[in-house]
Amino acid sequence: MGTLFIGSGPWATLETGVLGPRNATALLDAGERQGYAIYVEDGTIRSGGTIPEMRTRHQSAEVVDLGPGLVTPGFVDPHTHPVFAATREDEFEARNLGRSYEEIAKAGGGIRNSARRLRALTAEALAEGLSRRADEFLLHGTTTIEAKSGYGLSTDSEIAQLEAIRLVSRNHPLEFVPTFLGAHEIPDEWRHDREGYLRLLCDEMLPRVAREKLAVACDVFCEAHVFTPDESRRILNRARELGLAVKLHADEIRPTGGAELAAEVRALSADHLVQVSEAGMAAMRDAGVIPILLPATSLYLNLPKDAPGKRMLELGLAPALATDFNPGSSPTRNMSLVLSLACIKYGMTAAQALGAATWNAAHAIGLGGKVGALAPGFQADLAVFDAPNLRTLPYRMGENLVRTVVKRGSIVVQDGRRCR
Numbered sequence: 313m314g315t316l317f318i319g320s321g322p323w324a325t326l327e328t329g330v331l332g333p334r335n336a337t338a339l340l341d342a343g344e345r346q347g348y349a350i351y352v353e354d355g356t357i358r359s360g361g362t363i364p365e366m367r368t369r370h371q372s373a374e375v376v377d378l379g380p381g382l383v384t385p386g387f388v389d390p391h392t393h394p395v396f397a398a399t400r401e402d403e404f405e406a407r408n409l410g411r412s413y414e415e416i417a418k419a420g421g422g423i424r425n426s427a428r429r430l431r432a433l434t435a436e437a438l439a440e441g442l443s444r445r446a447d448e449f450l451l452h453g454t455t456t457i458e459a460k461s462g463y464g465l466s467t468d469s470e471i472a473q474l475e476a477i478r479l480v481s482r483n484h485p486l487e488f489v490p491t492f493l494g495a496h497e498i499p500d501e502w503r504h505d506r507e508g509y510l511r512l513l514c515d516e517m518l519p520r521v522a523r524e525k526l527a528v529a530c531d532v533f534c535e536a537h538v539f540t541p542d543e544s545r546r547i548l549n550r551a552r553e554l555g556l557a558v559k560l561h562a563d564e565i566r567p568t569g570g571a572e573l574a575a576e577v578r579a580l581s582a583d584h585l586v587q588v589s590e591a592g593m594a595a596m597r598d599a600g601v602i603p604i605l606l607p608a609t610s611l612y613l614n615l616p617k618d619a620p621g622k623r624m625l626e627l628g629l630a631p632a633l634a635t636d637f638n639p640g641s642s643p644t645r646n647m648s649l650v651l652s653l654a655c656i657k658y659g660m661t662a663a664q665a666l667g668a669a670t671w672n673a674a675h676a677i678g679l680g681g682k683v684g685a686l687a688p689g690f691q692a693d694l695a696v697f698d699a700p701n702l703r704t705l706p707y708r709m710g711e712n713l714v715r716t717v718v719k720r721g722s723i724v725v726q727d728g729r730r731c732r
Contacts, residue, residue, distance in 0.1 A: 313372055313373060313374060314351055314352055314353035314358065314370065314373050314374070315351070315352045315353075315373055315374045315375075315376055315721055316349055316350075316351050316352075316366055316367070316370050316373040316374065316375045316376070317349060317350050317352060317376050317378055317692070317694070317718070318348075318349040318363050318366070318367075318375060318376070318377055318378065319347075319348060319349070319377075319378035319379065319380075319381070319383045319696070320347050320363070320377075320379065320380050321346075321347075321378075321379065321380040321381050321382055321383065321700070322344060322345070322346055322382050322383070322700070322701055322702065323343075323344065323345040323346070323348040323382075323383045323384075323686065324342040324343060324344050324382065324383070324384045324385075324663070324666055324702050325342075325343035325344070325345055325348070325360070325385070325685060325686040325687060326342060326343045326384075326385055326666075326667060326670055326671045326684060326685035326686065326687070327343040327360070327685055327686060327687035328341045328342075328343045332630075332675070332680070333600070333602055333630030333671075333672050333675045333676075333680070334630050334667055334671055334672055335625070335628050335629065335630050336625035336626070336628070336664065338630075338667075339630075339660075339661075339663060339664040339667040339668065339671075339672075340661060340663055340664060341663065342662075342663035342666055342667060342702060343685070343686075343687075344663075344702065347362060347363050348360065348361070348362065348363065348383070349361060349362070349363045349365075349366035349367070350366075350686055350692065350694075351366060351369070351370050351373060352692040352721040353721075354721070355691060355692055355720030355721040355722075356689065356690070356691060356692060356720075356721075357686060357687060357688055357689065357690050357691070357692050358688060359688055360686065360687065360688065376723070378696045378716060379696070379715075381696045381697050381698050381699060381715055381716075382696070382697040382699040382700070382701065382702060382704065382705070383686070383694055383695070383696050383697075384453075384666060384670065384686075384694065384695050384697070384702075385455075385670045385671075385683070385684055385685055385686050385690075385693060385694060385695070386453060386454060386455025386456065386670075386683070386693035386694055386695050386717060386718075386719065387452070387453050387454040387455065387456075387647040387669050387670060387673075387695065388454070388455070388456045388457075388669065388670055388673035388674045388677070388679070388683055388684050389449065389454050389456070389457040389458065389634050389635050389637070389645075389647060389669075389673065390457075390458045390581065390604055390632050390634045390673040390674075390676040390677045391458055391460075391581075391583050391604050391606060391634035391635070391636050392457045392458060392459055392460065392634070392635060392636065392637040392638070392645075393459075393460050393462060393463065393493075393636070393637065393638035393639075394442055394445050394446070394457070394459050394637055394638075395430075395438050395441075395442050395459065395460075395461065395463065395473040395476050395477060396426050396429075396430060396441070396463050396638070396639045397426065397429040397430040397432070397433055397438075397441070397463070398426070398429045398639065399639045399643065400421075400422075400425060400426070400639050400640045403416050403421050403422065403425070403640060404612075406421075407613065407614065408614075413565065413613055413641070414537055414565060417497075417537060418537065420500070422497070422640055423462070423463065423465075423496050423497040423533075423640070424465070424497055424499060424500060425640075426463040426639060426640065427463055427464055427465045427466075427469070427497070427499055427500075428500070430463045430464050430469055430473070431464060431466065431468075431469045433472070434472060435471075435472040435473075435475035435476045435479060436476075436479070438472060438473060438476035439475075439476040439479040439480050442459075442476050442477065442480045443480050443483075443484055445637075445645070446480060446484050446486040447730050448645045449486055449637075449645050450485065450486055450717050450719070450724055450725050450730060451712070451714060451717075451725055451728070451730060452645050452646050452647060452648065452712055452714060453647060453648070453695035453697070453714040453717055454486070454645065454647055455485075455486065455487060455683070455693040455694075455695070455717065455719050456486070456487040456488075456489065456674070456677075456679065456683050456693065457486065457487070457488060457489070458488075458489045458490075458491055458529075458634075458676075458677045459477050459488045459489065459490055459491065460490075460491045460492075460493040460496075460531060461473035461474050461477075461490075461491070461492055461493050461494065461496075461527070462493030462494065462495075462496030462497075462531070462533075463496070464494075465494065465496065465497060465498075465499035466499065467512065467516055467517050467520065470492065470494045470517055470521075471517075471520065471521070471524075471526065474490055474492065474521065474526035474527055475526065477490045477526075478490070478526065485719040485720070485722065485724045486719070487683070487693075487719070489528060489529075489677045489678070489679065490526060490527045490528060490529075491527055491528070491529045491530070491531050491559070492517070492518070492521045492526070492527040492529070492530045492531070492551075492556070493530075493531040493532075493533070494513050494517045494518075495513055495530075495531070495532040495533060495538075495539055495543075495544070495547050496531075496533050496538075497533065497538055498538070506543075510543060510546065510547070513547055513550075514546065514547060514550040518530065518547075518550055518551055518554055518556070519554060521554075521556075522551075522554035522555055522556060527556065528556065528557060528678065529551075529556055529557040529558060529559055529580060529677075529678070530547065530548065530551035530556045530557070530558050530559075531558075531559045531560065531561065531583075532544040532547050532548060532558075532560055532561065533560075533561040534560050534561060534562050534563075534568060534570040534573060535561065535564060535565055535566065535568060535570075536565065536566040536568055537565070537566075540568070541568055541569050541570065541572075541573050544560065544570070544573060545573060545576075545577065548560070548573075548577050548579070549577070552577070557579075557580050557678055558577055558578075558579045558580065559574070559579045559580045559581045559582070559583065559676075560573065560574045560579055560581075560582050560583065561583055561584055562574055562582040562583065562584060562585055562588070562592075563582075563584065563585050563586065563587040563588045563589075563592065564584035564585070564586050564587065565586070565587065566587055567587040567588070567589055568587075569589075569592065570582060570585075570588075570592070571585060571588045571589065571592025571593065571595060571596050571601075571603075572589075572591065572592045572595050574595075574596060574599075574601045575592070575595035575596050575598065575599035575601055576595075576599075578599055578600070578601070579601050580601070580602065580676060580677065580678060581601060581602045581603065581604045581632065581676040581677075582596060582601055582602075582603055582604070583603075583604040583606065583634070583636075584604075584606055584609070584619065585603050585604075585605070585619045585620075586610055586615060586617060586618060586619050587617075588603075588619065588620065590623075593620070593623065593624055593627050593629060594627065596629060597627055597628055597629045602629075602630055602631070602632050602672060602675060602676040603619070603624055603629055603630075603631045603632070604631070604632045604633070604634050604673075604676055605619050605621050605624075605631050605632070605633055605634070605654065605658065605668070606619075606633075606634055606635070606636040606642065607619075607621075607633075607650060607653035607654055607657050607658070608635055608636060608642045608644050608649060608650055608653060609636045609641050609642040611653060612641055612642050612643075612644075613641050618657050618658075619658075621654065621657060621658030621659075621660070622658045622659045624658075625658065625659075625660070625664075630672050630675075631658075631668050631672060632668050632669070632672040632673040632675070632676040633647070633650050633651065633654050633665065633668040633669040633672075633673065634650070634669075634673065635647060635650055646710065646712065647669055648705050648706070648708070648710075648711070648712065648713065648714075649709065649710050650669065651665040651666065651669060651705055651706045652705075652706040652707075652708075652709035652710070654668065654706070655706040662702045662703045662705060662706050662707075663702060665705075665706055666702060666705070670683075670684040670685065671684040671685055672684075691719075691720055692718060692719075692720055692721040693718065693719050693720065694717070694718045695714055695716070695717050695718075696714070696715050696716035696717070697713040697714055697715065698713045698714075698715050699713050712728075714728060715727060715728055
């Protein structure tokens with residue numbers, strides 16, 4: 313016997329008939345319905361329709377009444393760094409007192425700071441912290457995340473992070489898409505031998521990650537003070553040889569040509585893009601690379617500018633939105649806040665922002681057609697908000713309006729509390 317989820321309020325299903333990543337025009341349609349229902353079996357949506365129609369069609373189904381709130385697909389967060397040992401409040405204050413992100417990083421802070429702390433922990437200890445953080449994603453309506461390593465910068469510690477993700481994913485309802493990010497920084501012991509660390513990445517870390525099936529993608533921080541485009545290309549090409557998808561942190565602090573490289577290697581996504589060039593955006597559009605915009609990060613770092621999200625929409629790209637949750641530059645799991653910032657900074661409508669945080673985000677991590685919509689064949693992942701309409705989500709900036717969350721047809725958050 314299946315389950316019939318009914319909701320008397322507005323639904324934003326993202327079921328519109330448009331396949332593939334959606335540009336500005338396609339994102340305007342959120343597949344809105346009123347008084348809708350979906351029938352779920354084995355965690356998958358089998359059909360949808362009006363409440364009277366679905367009650368008649370599925371008379372023997374268990375009925376779950378979602379009430380009058382707004383129903384959407386669960387958020388898909390396509391860029392997070394959730395496995396770490398400790399937070400970095402001291403660096404937050406240092407930036408507020410005038411030190412830049414690059415200055416802190418060059419002095420041994422930032423990613424290298426996180427790496428020194430993480431290396432002392434086992435995969436089991438890392439999993440314990442990750443499990444607690446995963447609950448907060450669910451409580452904010454997120455049902456799927458891309459989860460990166462990158463805070464170990466040694467073979468054993470990078471593997472430990474990916475093993476922690478695997479351990480938590482076995483028992484936690486939040487869905488994880490693991491990404492290897494050993495090329496997040498040059499660690500302390502390799503600062504005077506970049507070539508040695510590149511060989512370690514390509515000849516030891518990546519083959520082991522691929523062999524043990526610990527990640528589905530490889531990311532590189534392509535930036536002036538981290539990995540050059542040539543170094544990034546070398547790492548990404550090796551990852552492709554080993555069967556991993558590829559993506560980049562690109563053009564965040566300096567315009568290094570990361571977007572052009574992402575187009576060249578046919579990356580799933582290029583992320584950040586604060587300093588992206590016009591040519592880089594055009595190249596990404598033509599290659600089908602999804603730009604992942606991280607407005608909370610540029611706000612938190614107090615950068616003088618943000619990614620040109622509005623221009624990307626004008627050029628026909630299909631952007632996704634993410635929190636960039638991490639301990640140093642964006643310690644938030646609130647995707648509703650990210651929607652607000654996207655509307656303010658990029659001129660998105662509420663429908664466009666939601667589509668970027670669900671439908672396009674799913675495509676940015678290789679899950680297009682599986683999550684990110686409330687349509688037949690998709691996982692029954694949904695969030696119910698205490699909101700009268702879709703426009704309320706970005707309007708109520710910073711507030712968590714989530715009341716109920718369903719993952720694969722099971723209620724995992726009820727009345728704003730995690731179900732056990």
